[in-house]
Amino acid sequence: MNSNSLIDLKRLSQVKDKKDIRKLSYAQFPGTHCPLFGVALTASLVEDMKVLVVGTEECTYYTKMFAIGRERAGEATDNILSLVMEQDEVVFGATEALQDALSCIDREYKPEAVLVVTTCVPEITGEDYNAVIQSMQPNVNAKLMCVKTEHFKCSNHLPGIERTLEALADLMEKRQVKAKTVNILGHRHKGIEKTELFLILTAEDITINLSIPSKCTVELLKGATSAELNIVTDSTALPLARKMKDRFGTDFVYFGKYGSLQRISDSYGQLSFKLGLKIENRVDELRKRTQAVLLKCKNQLSGKSFIYGNTPFAAFEACALFCSLGMKPLLIQTNDIPSDSECIAEILQYGYDPLITEVANIAPLRKLYADFRPDFYIGHEYPHILADYGIAHAVLDAVAGRLGFELLEMTAGMLMQAHAKIREVNVKEAKHAVT
Numbered sequence: 001m002n003s004n005s006l007i008d009l010k011r012l013s014q015v016k017d018k019k020d021i022r023k024l025s026y027a028q029f030p031g032t033h034c035p036l037f038g039v040a041l042t043a044s045l046v047e048d049m050k051v052l053v054v055g056t057e058e059c060t061y062y063t064k065m066f067a068i069g070r071e072r073a074g075e076a077t078d079n080i081l082s083l084v085m086e087q088d089e090v091v092f093g094a095t096e097a098l099q100d101a102l103s104c105i106d107r108e109y110k111p112e113a114v115l116v117v118t119t120c121v122p123e124i125t126g127e128d129y130n131a132v133i134q135s136m137q138p139n140v141n142a143k144l145m146c147v148k149t150e151h152f153k154c155s156n157h158l159p160g161i162e163r164t165l166e167a168l169a170d171l172m173e174k175r176q177v178k179a180k181t182v183n184i185l186g187h188r189h190k191g192i193e194k195t196e197l198f199l200i201l202t203a204e205d206i207t208i209n210l211s212i213p214s215k216c217t218v219e220l221l222k223g224a225t226s227a228e229l230n231i232v233t234d235s236t237a238l239p240l241a242r243k244m245k246d247r248f249g250t251d252f253v254y255f256g257k258y259g260s261l262q263r264i265s266d267s268y269g270q271l272s273f274k275l276g277l278k279i280e281n282r283v284d285e286l287r288k289r290t291q292a293v294l295l296k297c298k299n300q301l302s303g304k305s306f307i308y309g310n311t312p313f314a315a316f317e318a319c320a321l322f323c324s325l326g327m328k329p330l331l332i333q334t335n336d337i338p339s340d341s342e343c344i345a346e347i348l349q350y351g352y353d354p355l356i357t358e359v360a361n362i363a364p365l366r367k368l369y370a371d372f373r374p375d376f377y378i379g380h381e382y383p384h385i386l387a388d389y390g391i392a393h394a395v396l397d398a399v400a401g402r403l404g405f406e407l408l409e410m411t412a413g414m415l416m417q418a419h420a421k422i423r424e425v426n427v428k429e430a431k432h433a434v435t
Helices: 035-043 057-072 087-092 095-108 120-125 129-139 158-171 196-203 218-222 235-248 261-275 280-301 315-324 342-349 362-372 383-388 405-434
Strands: 049-055 080-084 113-118 143-148 178-187 207-213 227-232 251-254 305-308 328-334 355-358 376-378 392-394
Touching: 035 049, 035 057, 035 113, 035 158, 049 057, 049 095, 049 120, 057 080, 080 095, 087 120, 095 113, 095 129, 113 129, 113 158, 129 143, 143 158, 158 207, 158 218, 158 235, 178 196, 178 235, 196 207, 196 280, 207 218, 227 235, 227 261, 235 251, 251 261, 261 280, 261 405, 280 405, 305 315, 305 362, 315 328, 315 342, 315 405, 328 362, 376 405, 383 392, 392 405
Parallel strands: 049 080, 049 113, 113 143, 178 207, 178 227, 227 251, 305 328, 305 376, 328 355, 376 392
Antiparallel strands: none
16 A cells, blocks of 8 residues: 555454444545435335425435435435524523424325434434424324434445435224234335236246335335235344344345355245245246356456445455456455354455555545555446556446346446457557557
């Protein structure tokens, strides 16, 4: 590492918990999203629910502009409302303003539910908004809920997603369970009906009761408990799944974004056992096809080095996958170290011990590209900057909505495409230099 790095980083084998993840600099750019982003990302998918953001002008403006942008892109509904705190309310509290706002929203919009979202300033001042909501509930028709988004207690936006999903359990009612019916929890993307998991389930006459939060309304959420099983496709939905199991007895299976043929096969095995499916032959066929694609990818990319930024996978899940393709991790950006991650053990077993640094701080990292000379940068970065160093750029956001073996196939395809693209650029530059 060159002298521009402000502090020394630890290697994966030396990192035991979050405090061991060191930064390249204390000034971060672009930095992580806060939980408020996670709430906006999730709650905007529930069409007939209003979201009231309580905080300073900066927080309310940011959330509203994000919601407007998503609505214009056709990704979600702009259901965000703002309660901007005045200076005296920061000091003396905004209870009266919140009560007036909730009465107005209930009267003017007549929503099925209102999610009150508190931000850093009201959380620092310590006003009890849950108590305010409880006192207001008898006076309004909408179901009231509250989610906290204090960024000073966490390092990314995921708690906002988790808390929003968990809050949706308060909208649910006990219903009679329907056999061969499932909910999919945690899927935040369009086109779930086209995913491998969805197609396999429906081919076996399994009914998809609800996909939370990508296809739901408050009325539909009330009947979520009629499902025989919850299939959790993202770790942020695990708190919701656990709450539904405690309250309503709904069992669940975790079917995450796995970077492993075996873990995907095992997940299908769990579904087969829980739902009484006969999908062994189809799963085996898909596994063999995907294995062939991964082998082709490995033949092309074995020995290639990479810096990991972020992908729809969990960080070490992704890096274990890339290591299985013969790729060498030089540096991994992450915000946490799972205590029980088998993926970390896999990376070390491959013989790699990469450096670890905090995610979303790419500005100082750019000073290291010339020394590291990676073949790939996997994650978010400006492509023209990477191109200047001859680094292949793979952004895997497009695989976020995929579930099952298709996730691995598409990832392998995007890696090979990125490699072919940078090779073509490098060849053209070499020819130009000769002429």
